[in-house]
Amino acid sequence: MQTRITTGAFRALGTAALLFLLPWVVYGSAISLDYGLRDDYAILREAREEPGKILRVCGAMGRPLYGWLLERSTREVDDVDGLGGLRALGVLGLALLSLALYLLFRAEGWRRSPAALLAAFLIVIPSAQVVASWSICWPQAVALLLSVGAFALARRGVGTSTGGARSVTWCVGGVAALAASTLIYQASGPFYAVLLAAALVTRRFDDVRASARWLASHVLVVGGGLGLAYVVTRMTFALGVFTPSPRMVLERHFVAKAVWFVTQVLPNALALNALNDTDAAPSWGYWPMVGVTLTVLALGLVVEGRRTGRVGVGTWVVSLVGLSGVAYCASLLASERWPTYRTLYALTGVWSVFFFAAMVKLGDRFPTRGPRVAVALLGGFVAVSALLAHQQSVELFAVPQERELALMRQGASAIVPARKPRVFVLTARQGDSAASQRYLDEFGSVSVDTEWVAKELLATAVRERFPQEKDTRSLYRFAAGPVLPESRAYDILVDMRQLRASPPRLIQLAR
Template identity: 35%
Template sequence: MRTRICFYLLLLLPLLVYWQTLSHEYGIREDYQFLRIAREEQGELVKVTASHGRPLYGALLETSYALAGQVENLMWMRLLSVGLLVVLAIVLWRQLYHSNWGEVESAALSLGIVFLPSSQFVVGAAACWPQVLTLVLALAGFSAVETEIERGGLKRVVALLGGCMIYAAASLIYQSNVLFALVPITAIFLVRSGREPLNDLKWGGTHLAVMLTGMLLGWLLVQGLFSNGVFEQSGRMALETNPFTKLLWFVLHPLPNSLALYAIADDHFSGVIFYALLALGMIALFYFAFRRVQASGNAVALRKWKIVLFALPFLASAISLVAAERSAGYRTLFALAGLVLMLGFFAVRTLLEGRKVKTHLLYSGYAGVFALVGFVAERQPYLLVAEPQGHEWSLMRGAVLRAGFNKVVRAYVITPTADQRSTTRIYRDEFGVVTSASERAAQEMFKAAVRARFPDKLPRGSAYTVEAGPAEPAAGTYDLVVDMRKLAELRQ
């Protein structure tokens, strides 16, 4: 009965929590452009993403956007993200449960990962579904190795090669998410009894070697494509030249964002109290758990804690640390945030070890925490992604639907500023973003609205041009003016 309850919770809760977001009709900045490119410039998405070292990402995007065709069908791509997150949660749950983690504990951790801000954003952004596929492949690569790692002979060799190939394929989609394999690796590393055929060093070293080798193979393949002129390398693939300022950036942005777990950073500091309390609470939890292990005199357990606390966070962010680009977006934090959450569960387990805690009280505690987490995970992507983006799309689509297209229409979009957004909160380029603030995105949104009204072709004798900018045009200059500054009127 307990197993069935865990399974159905992992299967159904993500869909229930994210349903309002994934079923809402909207697109984000890249959606409008990708819909047009997949329709009019076949192969271009592959070139763009391959220039960043992700050729498979582009192929998956081009196929899915071509099938979607219209903004109203983007919900199926978001639904695919939720489905892949469910697969990730169920597989991780079973993997941890068979590796000395408790069944409910494993299910709670897996569900917690599905509700992280990183998951919230990829559910809200249709273009991010291949990133979730990368997470599933990373877990598959780990499972392939773990299945045979304790055995010898040909089966072990085949498993290691298979895991390496899976990691390599995943790195061609989204490199930073391959490092999510560190979550199950670390979780099992912490609970190993020491009586296994392979000692901890060999076991962990083998897993890390296979993962890093697979990522290296993917990188070498991409470099070969660049050197042969198949794709042109983007300047964004440059390597970091100032490691000290990069470490400072890591401490100020990705690390606290991950420690704060479900409280997202806010450019206007409206939620800074909850953000700071959660981050400090996690640090305190790790500190007290570490002190208890230190006081126990268990040298092996202490050595594991030191490795996990002081080395693995940097490895989980290796791609961001090595790359010159300094993006603090939540979409790049899956590995680090997952590692923090897993270590939080293990810290609670460490502090409760040896104490008599009634099972029903522990389960009730999990239920209470996840009721709150589920509520936050349902509201944040809807209020900061789906609803405001839906406002922009409705405003643009309504203007296009009311316009006459029986001649050449000269259209102009007045772009809003970030202060004219419809949300009360905003964080960098993700939560609360104003798509139409970009002139190019505003033009692409207009084109998508025209295609939604005339899916086959424009009426005979009609055509249109569209320009965008922050300045209000002179009267009579354009036939149709779409004022996106009206978004500010929708702010609650």
């Protein structure tokens, strides 16, 4: 008995260690490389020169806790090198998230190997790659952890057989944690739905009423948390703490939004680990992965039907549809239609849970070797996903942005303060990206495609070169645009459209 306990404890510790180390191995290169992305450069300056601005901007979008976390952390960062520390915070959050997910999956009845593989997979999907590779996204990892914590608290309350004050206390704690998660990032709060999905696929439905009460209790916690966050947000606007952003508008055309969701958003979630592309057709594995996901889920439903009958099949279908709506509710309710991967985490997580559960059930149909084959297939799937995550975080985030920074640093190196030169930055087009793929403003995107980013990035590069100067912007005159002016209009030209060139060249013209 003692040997079994020791062996079990050793396996549990080994699994936990591997889960914690995995994101560091996958994203270690993206952490260490020297780069920033889009808003990073402005936030570096604002945290130092305009205290409170980051909080006000995030608060205006209903994310006050995001603004507080981001401003406090960025104050400790002096330059671009320090952005790697913020990315490390995001990876740390993902490492803790994988451990928390694994423990809760096990508590909900998942076997050790499928639970570990699912937890590992959820930190290498494209949404996780954004959190790990973009420094200002690290608070989203905190929001995800709070959402998972909300489920853990509510689970204690819903699972308390005696009910009463103790049960209510646990559920209230879950509501508070979920509200805090939503006040960091609205799309991260509904990650609670991923844990609900993981619990539903392991439950038997002999007592439909008991299952309905259990689900209703959790839905009340979700509604309470999201509702509390909404009330707090509206109060901050009503009291004048923050001025609402023009983006804070609720959706009015729900039919059109539903069509957009099915055609533009849902395929990205069904593709699981395959990446979409903005400019061209998605990667070769994108639509095949969508087909594999739907096929595996259909077969899983057949197996579930044989095991539990129509009640089980109906519960799976209703749960999948309903939890998909819960997982993406923040974006469905907002008027914006921007299907970024950073807003897809919860939705992809829900479909991943059902995909893994269906694979396990298919394996269980063949008791002799089926479970081992299912685990082997899932293990290979997770391994390939981890390799893709490593490759994409480096090639679609770090390297393209590193090239942009290198070009701007070359421009800054040509500045002679005594002459106060006129610097013109020819902004890039998204098609100028050196990356093999591009998806919206995340994977493979170009940062310096607008004047304000060019201005902030050049200022950052000049501060690096003249760290003792209080006002580095007085050392040069700046202009930027998508059209090259006459040569007499500038002394130094930084051509950001050379991102595909290797190595980058600086064009410098003097009168």
